[in-house]
Amino acid sequence: MAPDTVRIAVDLLGGDQAPAVVVDGALRACQADPALHLLLVGPLEVAGEIRAALTAEDRDRVHHHEATGDAAMRAAVHAVADGHAHAVVSAGPTGTTVTAARLGLGRWPGIRRAALAAVLPTPAGRVVLLDVGASVDPSPVTLTGHALLGAVYAAVAHGVAAPRVGLLSIGVEPGKGDAVRRAAALLLAEMALPAGAHYVGLVEGDEVVLGEHADVVITDGFTGNVLLKGLEAAYAVAGGRNPNDVPPRAAALLGVGGTVVVCHGAATGDDLASGIALAASLRRHDVVTASAGLLSPDHEVSHEHG
Amino acid sequence: MAPDTVRIAVDLLGGDQAPAVVVDGALRACQADPALHLLLVGPLEVAGEIRAALTAEDRDRVHHHEATGDAAMRAAVHAVADGHAHAVVSAGPTGTTVTAARLGLGRWPGIRRAALAAVLPTPAGRVVLLDVGASVDPSPVTLTGHALLGAVYAAVAHGVAAPRVGLLSIGVEPGKGDAVRRAAALLLAEMALPAGAHYVGLVEGDEVVLGEHADVVITDGFTGNVLLKGLEAAYAVAGGRNPNDVPPRAAALLGVGGTVVVCHGAATGDDLASGIALAASLRRHDVVTASAGLLSPDHEVSHEHG
Numbered sequence A, B: 001m002a003p004d005t006v007r008i009a010v011d012l013l014g015g016d017q018a019p020a021v022v023v024d025g026a027l028r029a030c031q032a033d034p035a036l037h038l039l040l041v042g043p044l045e046v047a048g049e050i051r052a053a054l055t056a057e058d059r060d061r062v063h064h065h066e067a068t069g070d071a072a073m074r075a076a077v078h079a080v081a082d083g084h085a086h087a088v089v090s091a092g093p094t095g096t097t098v099t100a101a102r103l104g105l106g107r108w109p110g111i112r113r114a115a116l117a118a119v120l121p122t123p124a125g126r127v128v129l130l131d132v133g134a135s136v137d138p139s140p141v142t143l144t145g146h147a148l149l150g151a152v153y154a155a156v157a158h159g160v161a162a163p164r165v166g167l168l169s170i171g172v173e174p175g176k177g178d179a180v181r182r183a184a185a186l187l188l189a190e191m192a193l194p195a196g197a198h199y200v201g202l203v204e205g206d207e208v209v210l211g212e213h214a215d216v217v218i219t220d221g222f223t224g225n226v227l228l229k230g231l232e233a234a235y236a237v238a239g240g241r242n243p244n245d246v247p248p249r250a251a252a253l254l255g256v257g258g259t260v261v262v263c264h265g266a267a268t269g270d271d272l273a274s275g276i277a278l279a280a281s282l283r284r285h286d287v288v289t290a291s292a293g294l295l296s297p298d299h300e301v302s303h304e305h306g
Helices: A020-032 A044-052 A071-081 A094-105 A140-158 A179-190 A221-238 A269-284 A287-293 A297-304 B020-032 B044-052 B071-081 B094-105 B140-158 B179-190 B221-238 B269-284 B287-293 B297-304
Strands: A006-011 A036-042 A062-066 A087-090 A115-122 A125-130 A164-168 A198-203 A216-218 A250-254 A259-263 B006-011 B036-042 B062-066 B087-090 B115-122 B125-130 B164-168 B198-203 B216-218 B250-254 B259-263
Touching: A006 A020, A006 A071, A006 A269, A020 A036, A020 A044, A020 A269, A036 A044, A036 A071, A036 A269, A044 A062, A062 A071, A071 A087, A071 A094, A071 A259, A087 A269, A094 A250, A094 A259, A115 A140, A115 A221, A125 A140, A125 A221, A140 A164, A140 A179, A140 A216, A140 A250, A140 A287, A164 A179, A164 A221, A179 A198, A221 B221, A250 A269, A250 A287, A259 A269, A269 A287, B006 B020, B006 B071, B006 B269, B020 B036, B020 B044, B020 B269, B036 B044, B036 B071, B036 B269, B044 B062, B062 B071, B071 B087, B071 B094, B071 B259, B087 B269, B094 B250, B094 B259, B115 B140, B115 B221, B125 B140, B125 B221, B140 B164, B140 B179, B140 B216, B140 B250, B140 B287, B164 B179, B164 B221, B179 B198, B250 B269, B250 B287, B259 B269, B269 B287
Parallel strands: A006 A036, A006 A087, A036 A062, A087 A259, A125 A216, A164 A198, A164 A216, B006 B036, B006 B087, B036 B062, B087 B259, B125 B216, B164 B198, B164 B216
Antiparallel strands: A115 A125, A115 A250, A250 A259, B115 B125, B115 B250, B250 B259
16 A cells, blocks of 8 residues: 655755755655655755756655745744644754744643654664653653653554653662652652553663663653764664664654654754654654543643652 | 783672672683782682682682671772772672772872773774763762863873863753753863863764764763663674674773772673773773872862862
8 A cells, every 4th residue: 555645844954964965865755755745944946956856747746935044944843833744854953943843833731841752673672762852951750751752652653552661770779860860760650651651660771772671761861862872873883783773863752743853963864864754654653643642631640740 | 021910809799690790700800810819808608619610829819808798899998998909899889889989098189079981992992981870960060070080091091192071962062961061061161181181072972982082071970871881782782893892891980099990780700800800900000090190289279160
């Protein structure tokens, strides 16, 4: 069965190497997915470069929305809010993207802080690691919010029946970790989690690689970002792994009312293409709506009692 | 030239799998290094097990100091303080070891907080990552102390002429990171560093793997520990690397007045053996005394002005 048609808004100006890598990524994504439509948000000449490289037939799948400078990312988010696109992809600064998405698309029930979720392949299955860059200096309550987001995402996107949620720390014995981890662990032990999920306690850095005890690993955006970038580089240097088994350099923004994918600022064309593919897949499987739907006001109460 | 004789105090009861893995590690270390002497600190029956597995000749290199329970690690540290051993190795709880070492061995000039330094092989040379577990919730001033420790260690242990010191963060542009990183970056930019070292600014998680911009990467013990355990697991899973090129599962404790090596609580016999070998090498090259000697009261002033 051919995949459903989906239209992704792409921020042509996001990323350290934009627009060149975005042009490259958009072309690769179009060629890989015949049912993909793109709304290119940025300067006309950049969109023109992409269209010129496509066949006349493919060109019909690519549209343009004029925007310049910092406005491109916000305009791409608004294209989703206004129904002109199904999802948005940007390699622009994470903080700016998160703010624009929250303001433009609203939030999930009970979630005050969005989180970026990276999915890491492990020998024991996929692990959702969040946050990887949206929440810096989070409160313990924000970490419990990440647990809600990760639990529903694992259930919906990966079909995990009863997601195991672990808290990243520096030892597995209760009480290990810094002040925010110790406080978050106490809250998590008392919380009701959605989607049949349960809290399995503390896990260490190797869990994100081995996937033995948790389907979801929650952490602050600082630690998650450092760990993800370290692992990406380690797999690249070590080699010996199937390229399909390395972490994708694109992350889903969970907790905002629309499908938003954030690529690393140092993204390559390949990374942008996989970010666009991730956005298309999330939309085709209705992941954001279904995930948000699993969060009820009950969880909001638990989530705020700390 | 045969290596100098050196005597290492080994905590027989440290580690999740103690004493079995310590017995194994001690035997491997003895067999690998004919000039190594061990002071086995713990129950007599464990020391006896090690001695029974050695030839009569090798047995003369192995001595015993009775201690039980939590006292074994402290007794091993005191053996160094009292001159009965040159260095100490433990896989016991990091916090306990650090406290015992600080109380038993004193501190380096200008350093209030010790740090665990891991050395990571990279395609561009060795990178010293610290702290990997001793300082949880450090102040910005403690991170500047890590910069002093890392700089002199890279100079002395690795012969780096003008060590480049980077601060681990989630972007390289000034201002990136959480509150403690932003404050530490301002202090580091103003500091005089010892050993000809200089601060190169922010680096990301991949730097610890690639080694392109820094010889020393400083961070808090939480982030460093998570990253190190993640990388160890990634290299193990990915394969494809020379076993000599993976991070050792032992770290030098810098900032205390003696040679102390801490192994992971989940250390294997191999890990213990490499921890003992690291301690022997640090002592033979007089790394701790020489590193501490490079820190003058000048650095103490810079270090405290935040």
